[in-house]
Amino acid sequence: MKKIxxxxxxxxxxxxxxxxxxxxxxxxVPETFEMESGDTTYVMQKYFMVFLxxxxxxxxxxxxxxxIQKKHLAYLNKMYEMGKTSITGPFGDDGEIxxxxxxxxxxxxxxxxxxxxxxxxxxxxxxVEIHPFWSAKGSTLR
Numbered sequence: 001m002k003k004i005x006x007x008x009x010x011x012x013x014x015x016x017x018x019x020x021x022x023x024x025x026x027x028x029v030p031e032t033f034e035m036e037s038g039d040t041t042y043v044m045q046k047y048f049m050v051f052l053x054x055x056x057x058x059x060x061x062x063x064x065x066x067x068i069q070k071k072h073l074a075y076l077n078k079m080y081e082m083g084k085t086s087i088t089g090p091f092g093d094d095g096e097i098x099x100x101x102x103x104x105x106x107x108x109x110x111x112x113x114x115x116x117x118x119x120x121x122x123x124x125x126x127x128v129e130i131h132p133f134w135s136a137k138g139s140t141l142r
Contacts, residue, residue, distance in 0.1 A: 027106040032137065042136040047086060048103040048111035049133040054096050057124025071119035072126075076101065084114055087141075098126060102133065 031046040060068065079085040083104060090099035103111035112130055120126040 045137040047133045050101045050115045051129040052099045052126045055124045055127045068123045
């Protein structure tokens with residue numbers, strides 16, 4: 001466990017220093033780097049995690065809200081089919097943060113542009129907060 005913690009701390013320090021050197025305005029593919037851990041080499045990739053937060057405009061009637069939700073889900077499905085997202089889903093409580101979308105884009109600007117095209121965001125039912133997120137490329141949930 002101690003070895004894993006030390007590796008994680010080292011990884012965070014090296015990623016922070018390395019990521020600051022990259023000019024994202026010229027990026028066409030997501031940033032990656034290789035990380036070795038024992039006999040395994042991981043390709044780490046930068047993703048962009050978007051928190052979908054409760055938006056300021058929630059006064060739609062039930063039917064309009066249902067229509068917006070249907071368009072929202074169709075949009076997220078389209079983004080997944082295009083390879084622009086990796087994971088999407090709602091949270092299981094009724095908190096301020098309603099769900100997440102992990103965008104698989106070259107830049108934060110591209111992820112933000114796509115997130116703002118979501119019909120629920122455009123309608124004001126949701127708003128976005130975005131953060132870079134590093135994970136081993138091809139990771140799966142267990």
